[in-house]
Amino acid sequence: MKGYLGIDVGSVSTNLVFLDEGGTVREALYLRTNGRPIATVQQGLSEMSGCLPARTVIRGVGTTGSGRHLAGVITGADVIKNEITTHAVASSTLVPGVRTVLEIGGQDSKIILLREGMVADFAMNTVCAAGTGSFLDQQAARLTIPIDSFGELALQSTLPVRIAGRCAVFAESDMIHKQQMGYNLADILAGLCEALVRNYLNNLAKGKEILPPVVFQGGVAANSGMKKAFEKELGFEVIVPPHYNVMGAVGAGLLAREKMSGSMPTGFKGFRVAGTEFKAGGFECDGCSNLCEVVEIYEESDVIARWGDRCGRWSGSLTREEKIS
16 A cells, blocks of 8 residues: 655644545544654654554655654655645645634644635634643643543533633633532533633634634544534534544645655655654854754764754754765
8 A cells, every 4th residue: 555644743742644645544643742742753653554554655744733843854754834734735625615724722723714725814823722722621630520521511501601711811710710609510611612712713713704614623623512612603514524633634644645646756764763763952052142042853873953043054054964965
């Protein structure tokens, strides 16, 4: 079998997918990053290798997410793209005709407007944690309920409580206040979902025209309470697509498929990367008053990447060394 790998390295999760030559998702992995992106990518490659038939040929690899450059140099990726591009490609492929993408991940959220299959506008929220997966995880843990049951319990509400959702601190304080007043858990959870949806729409969608079909993706899309709250606020159906929690990786894989569809050889280093020793180091450059913190990525004893310098003195020199060799 021949196909393509997509890898999405985020702050909370690291996701890997394998697409066949037709672009169909054959395998998908969702792993917790746990602050160790290199080790998690290696773990994912090891697990993916075990899922695929013997002698599977990887024709291309794409990476995305906040750790896309790190994952790219480790694996030898052919395509390294930002999250907006990969999420847009995945959603428009899996839900043809989609015009609005609502994406909420572990640490950030984004909205993407598509018109005629092209990205017309987008916005990202990387400042406030309210509404993200990590915040919902925290509240579920505080209430001692499994995160998988959060949405199901919220759907049991008959009268959602009004919760202040302007930020994570206010939302948690208001939830505690409502609990102490005696409101039941289902109404509080439903009220929280509605508050977080208002926060999302007021911050990210302000001034933007949200048109159906609307796709809801990212890890938080598993929360049926959030889906219902979006539908109540918007007034029309919100679609949760297949592979909603690994859409960035799907998009990266599709872009790799598009680029490598010819006879171009892939730069993928192979699944052996799972057993290779990688480490990150760094130093402070004293070449000028900027005092840039330069990060170095080592494969065994060799430096394979540098970044962090503003002038290109170090990253540029590595590029020249690669060209010479």
